Amino acid sequence: MSLFFESDNLTLGYGNQLVIKNLDISLNFSKNYEITGRNGSGKTTLIMCISNNFIGNTFNSNIHRKNTTLMEISSSPSLVPELSLLENFKYFLFNDNINDSMIFNVLDKYGLGSFKTDLVGDFSSGMIKRSEIAIADLKNPKVLCIDEPKVYLDENGVDLLLNLITKREKEGNTSILSSQESIGAFKSIERTINLND
Amino acid sequence: MIKKYIIKKELNMEFRNNTSLFLITPTMCVLIIVFPILSENRFRVENDIFLIVELLLLIIFTTLFSIRNPLKEQKLIKELNFGSIKKVDYFYSKTFSELIIFYPQIIILLILFSGFTNTSLNSSLLHICLSILFFCLNATMINLFFQIFTTFSNRFVQFTLIVPIYIGFAILIAPLWLGVNQEISNIYLLMFLGITMVIYSFTNFYLRK
Numbered sequence: 001m002s003l004f005f006e007s008d009n010l011t012l013g014y015g016n017q018l019v020i021k022n023l024d025i026s027l028n029f030s031k032n033y034e035i036t037g038r039n040g041s042g043k044t045t046l047i048m049c050i051s052n053n054f055i056g057n058t059f060n061s062n063i064h065r066k067n068t069t070l071m072e073i074s075s076s077p078s079l080v081p082e083l084s085l086l087e088n089f090k091y092f093l094f095n096d097n098i099n100d101s102m103i104f105n106v107l108d109k110y111g112l113g114s115f116k117t118d119l120v121g122d123f124s125s126g127m128i129k130r131s132e133i134a135i136a137d138l139k140n141p142k143v144l145c146i147d148e149p150k151v152y153l154d155e156n157g158v159d160l161l162l163n164l165i166t167k168r169e170k171e172g173n174t175s176i177l178s179s180q181e182s183i184g185a186f187k188s189i190e191r192t193i194n195l196n197d
Numbered sequence: 198m199i200k201k202y203i204i205k206k207e208l209n210m211e212f213r214n215n216t217s218l219f220l221i222t223p224t225m226c227v228l229i230i231v232f233p234i235l236s237e238n239r240f241r242v243e244n245d246i247f248l249i250v251e252l253l254l255l256i257i258f259t260t261l262f263s264i265r266n267p268l269k270e271q272k273l274i275k276e277l278n279f280g281s282i283k284k285v286d287y288f289y290s291k292t293f294s295e296l297i298i299f300y301p302q303i304i305i306l307l308i309l310f311s312g313f314t315n316t317s318l319n320s321s322l323l324h325i326c327l328s329i330l331f332f333c334l335n336a337t338m339i340n341l342f343f344q345i346f347t348t349f350s351n352r353f354v355q356f357t358l359i360v361p362i363y364i365g366f367a368i369l370i371a372p373l374w375l376g377v378n379q380e381i382s383n384i385y386l387l388m389f390l391g392i393t394m395v396i397y398s399f400t401n402f403y404l405r406k
Binding site: 016051052053055069070071072074076078082083087090091093094095118132137138139141 | 199200202203205206210213214235270271272274275278279280314363
C-alpha cells in the first residue's frame with residue numbers, strides 16, 4: 001500500500017504549547033480518513049499538518065510525506081478576495097489542463113454561474129466554501145482535506161459536497177474530513193482518528 | 198518559472214487595491230513639489246544637494262512600496278498549496294509583477310523631481326535606466342525574500358532591516374548618477390549586475406533547498 005503521509009510520535013504545537021502529542025499516523029492513497037475531536041483537540045492543526053499548511057512548532061517530529069496533489073478546504077478561505085470568482089478559478093487552475101467551458105459547467109453545477117464576475121471579497125462564507133469545493137471538483141487532487149465540511153454550507157451545498165466525496169471515493173482518491181463527530185460521508189473509512197483519546 | 202496567471206493576479210490586485218498608485222505615489226509627488234520650495238524657496242536646488250535628495254526620495258519611495266502590502270505567511274502558503282503553485286514560480290512571477298508596477302513609477306518620480314527642481318542628472322539616460330532597473334530588481338527580491346522566507350512579519354522590523362540594504366544599493370547608484378566617466382560607469386553597472394546575480398542565485402538556492 002502506498003503511503004502519502006507518515007509520522008511516528010507526531011507532536012505539534014504553537015510556541016511551547018502542545019496541541020497534539022505523540023500521535024502515530026500513516027495515511028494511504030485511495031483510502032478515506034476522518035479526524036474527530038472536541039473543540040481545541042487539534043483537528044485543524046492536524047489537518048493543516050497533513051496538507052502541508054501548518055506553520056507552528058513540530059518539535060522535530062519525524063514527518064514523511066510523498067509529493068502529491070493535495071488540497072485543503074478550511075474555515076479560513078484560500079481564495080483571493082481582490083479577484084472575481086472566474087479570475088480565482090483561472091488562477092488556481094492554471095497548472096491544470098482545464099478550459100473555460102469546463103469552468104462554466106462546474107460554476108453552473110454549483111450554482112455559482114451568476115456570480116462569476118463578482119469579487120470574492122464580497123462573498124459570504126458559504127459562497128466562498130462552495131467556490132472552493134467547485135475548484136476542488138475541477139482540480140480533482142489525489143488527496144482532499146476538508147476541515148469542518150458542513151460549516152457555512154446550506155442543505156444544497158452539503159449535498160454537493162457529499163456527491164463530490166462519493167465521486168472521489170469511486171475514482172479511488174483520498175478524502176480526509178475533520179469535524180467534531182463523524183458526518184457519515186464515506187462508504188468505507190480506513191481510520192477514524194479520534195483526538196479525544 | 199514566470200507564470201502569466203500569477204503576474205495577472207498580482208497586477209489585478211494592485212490595480213484594485215491601488216495602494217501604490219493612489220497613496221504612495223501622490224504622497225511622494227507632493228514631497229517632490231514641496232521640497233525645493235521649503236529648502237531653497239525656489240523651484241531649483243543646488244547640484245550638490247540634488248543627488249542626495251533624489252537618492253533619499255528613491256529610498257523612501259522603495260521602502261514605502263515594500264511595506265505597502267505585507268504578505269501573510271500562513272495565508273500565502275495556503276493559497277499556494279490550494280493552487281499547487283510552486284514557491285519558486287510564485288517568487289519569480291511576483292518579482293516580475295512588482296517590477297512592472299515599481300519601475301515605471303520610479304522613472305516618473307525621478308522625471309518629476311528633475312522637472313520641479315529644474316536640475317538634471319549628469320549621466321546618460323541608458324545608465325540611469327539600467328541602474329534603476331538593477332535597483333528595483335534587487336530591492337524587490339530582497340523585500341520578497343524578507344517577507345516570504347523570514348518570520349519578520351512586523352512592518353517595523355521589516356522597515357528596520359530593509360532600509361540599510363536599500364541604502365547600500367543606493368550608494369552603488371550614486372556614482373552613476375553623478376556622471377563619472379564611461380569606464381567607471383560600466384564597472385559600477387557590472388558590479389550592480391553581479392550583486393543582482395548573487396541575490397538571484399542565493400534565492401534560487403534557498404528555494405530549491
